[in-house]
Amino acid sequence: MEISLLYVSRSTLRLPDEAGAVDAIVAASQSRNPQTGVTGALVFTEKQFAQYLEGPEESVRAVMDSIRCDPRHSDIQMIFDKPLHGRRFPTWAMAYAGPSTFVAGHVLTLAEAATPSRQSKAAERLISLMRQFVEAQLIEQRRKDSGAA
Numbered sequence: 001m002e003i004s005l006l007y008v009s010r011s012t013l014r015l016p017d018e019a020g021a022v023d024a025i026v027a028a029s030q031s032r033n034p035q036t037g038v039t040g041a042l043v044f045t046e047k048q049f050a051q052y053l054e055g056p057e058e059s060v061r062a063v064m065d066s067i068r069c070d071p072r073h074s075d076i077q078m079i080f081d082k083p084l085h086g087r088r089f090p091t092w093a094m095a096y097a098g099p100s101t102f103v104a105g106h107v108l109t110l111a112e113a114a115t116p117s118r119q120s121k122a123a124e125r126l127i128s129l130m131r132q133f134v135e136a137q138l139i140e141q142r143r144k145d146s147g148a149a
């Protein structure tokens with residue numbers, strides 16, 4: 001079975017000194033996740049992380065176990081953890097979106113949503129936003145590649 005999950009956590013990174021840690025997390029994720037069929041997206045807002053993971057249940061749970069123990073963040077708040085019907089980031093080992101004040105507002109809304117129905121709407125909105133970021137990056141990359149050719 002495939003599952004997807006979304007969580008929000010509080011960053012423990014001291015900025016700007018430890019800002020490079022985010023690049024290290026993205027690089028490690030991009031090299032490890034493909035080995036177990038995990039894809040997803042990560043947002044960093046300078047105060048919080050939001051991460052969406054999808055893939056085979058065992059793989060997602062295994063990576064989430066090590067993420068839980070990672071001292072670079074704390075207060076992990078699981079927003080959802082559910083069976084997956086169709087990937088949202090099929091070609092992204094770990095897409096990275098952020099930091100941006102626009103996304104930061106959405107992450108805060110999600111973390112502070114008062115009711116399950118508001119939370120699930122906020123979760124859906126954040127995932128669409130992550131997708132838009134990823135697609136925008138892809139378009140920008142293609143533009144650069146064609147400019148360089």
Ligand SMILES: Cc1cc2nc3c(=O)[nH]c(=O)nc-3n(C[C@H](O)[C@H](O)[C@H](O)COP(=O)(O)O)c2cc1C
Pocket residue numbers: 025028029030032033042049051063066067068069070072073094
């Ligand atoms: C916010 C956050 C997201 C992370 N996402 C991933 C991920 O998607 N894949 C991954 O392999 N490691 C990820 N990591 C790193 C893991 O927590 C961990 O450092 C890495 O998997 C090595 O774990 P190990 O020492 O247990 O082998 C993330 C860390 C943080 C703080």
